[in-house]
Amino acid sequence: MSAGSVTGKFIRTGVPITVSWKHGVITNVEPADEPAATEDIWLAPPLVDLQINGYAGVDFQQDDLTTEQLHAAVRALRRDGCTRCLYTLVTDRWPAMLARLKHVRSLVSADRELRSAIVGWHIEGPFLSPEPGYCGAHDPAKMLDPTPAHVDQLREAAGDDPILLTLAPERAGAIEAIRRACELGMKVCLGHTNATADQIKRAVEAGATGFTHLGNACPQTLDRHDNILWRALDTPGLSVSLIPDTHHVSPSLFRLIHRVLKPFQIVHTTDAMAAAGLPSNLPRAVTLGEMKLEVGADGIVRQPGKTNFAGSSLSPIEGVLRAAKMTGKPWQETWLASSLRPAEFMGWTSEIKVGQPVELCVLKMNDDGQLMNLETIAANAPTASVQLDANK
Numbered sequence: 474m475s476a477g478s479v480t481g482k483f484i485r486t487g488v489p490i491t492v493s494w495k496h497g498v499i500t501n502v503e504p505a506d507e508p509a510a511t512e513d514i515w516l517a518p519p520l521v522d523l524q525i526n527g528y529a530g531v532d533f534q535q536d537d538l539t540t541e542q543l544h545a546a547v548r549a550l551r552r553d554g555c556t557r558c559l560y561t562l563v564t565d566r567w568p569a570m571l572a573r574l575k576h577v578r579s580l581v582s583a584d585r586e587l588r589s590a591i592v593g594w595h596i597e598g599p600f601l602s603p604e605p606g607y608c609g610a611h612d613p614a615k616m617l618d619p620t621p622a623h624v625d626q627l628r629e630a631a632g633d634d635p636i637l638l639t640l641a642p643e644r645a646g647a648i649e650a651i652r653r654a655c656e657l658g659m660k661v662c663l664g665h666t667n668a669t670a671d672q673i674k675r676a677v678e679a680g681a682t683g684f685t686h687l688g689n690a691c692p693q694t695l696d697r698h699d700n701i702l703w704r705a706l707d708t709p710g711l712s713v714s715l716i717p718d719t720h721h722v723s724p725s726l727f728r729l730i731h732r733v734l735k736p737f738q739i740v741h742t743t744d745a746m747a748a749a750g751l752p753s754n755l756p757r758a759v760t761l762g763e764m765k766l767e768v769g770a771d772g773i774v775r776q777p778g779k780t781n782f783a784g785s786s787l788s789p790i791e792g793v794l795r796a797a798k799m800t801g802k803p804w805q806e807t808w809l810a811s812s813l814r815p816a817e818f819m820g821w822t823s824e825i826k827v828g829q830p831v832e833l834c835v836l837k838m839n840d841d842g843q844l845m846n847l848e849t850i851a852a853n854a855p856t857a858s859v860q861l862d863a864n865k
Contacts, residue, residue: 497852564598606692
């Protein structure tokens, strides 16, 4: 959409504004002339997701993905409120992961719409803990210790693109790899780890700033006196990502983490895989790389016959609404944890302001104050919309 305007209440203030743009760039943000006309309309910055493993039936772990498949995934994400994401690659043989990254990057680089949607890479593995529970659905046989050379190879494969690297700091060589990654401009998160408090402290001193999907990738039974949750929460300088689907993190733990940490330290992510963004009446057997997965009636993604989770079927907008229900906070507040905060964690902005590419969400509420419709406007892409189910 090259030119246009829209009016509604700004999500951060509740004050009616009109946003105008030309040639895909915001040219004016001003108070609305007719505030009464915006009573049921809200304007919000787009959702940003730092961990997308696949979407709308497209598995990002495959070697032969096409531009058309990536278009299908990013358009479904945009329909569900997310205009920018980190394309996530999970544990595999290191040469295979690099080859996959190079292939997809070549497709993204050649396509304007994909470049505006897939804005970087999240490498989750293979430098993770092989311990049962902590490894999650990642294959321990394909894991290895990180080295600065691995980090250099990753930077070469990704060029100047943003990179988020998740690793376990207890692995041999991890601290040196973290330091090298930060020197090369990468963001480093800890995750799939049973690191000691001292190892976490050393990782933060080396430059790590986040913890990937806290509350997951750990055994169901933990030592009540000393466990990875307590160690992460007790470490100054760490932001954490949480999956707000009510399954990966229990509502009570979700609320407690929001009480313990400052709002700017919390980022919400879907950890979505190919089952996410599909109509519920479609077949729910999907893949994540070589793993065959199924989605239960409860919406949880598992390997057949196993209890551990393998990504989620959560959409970005559903994550906002479920986070609001779990915390008891207005959706306008939980929206920020899925929009501004992930962008800020990566050093970006997703604010609605003059000079920025037009990327915003228009939300309509009914008379009961429930969200009913979401429309997403983004430069270099068709406008998309979805009807919302307030009961989810």
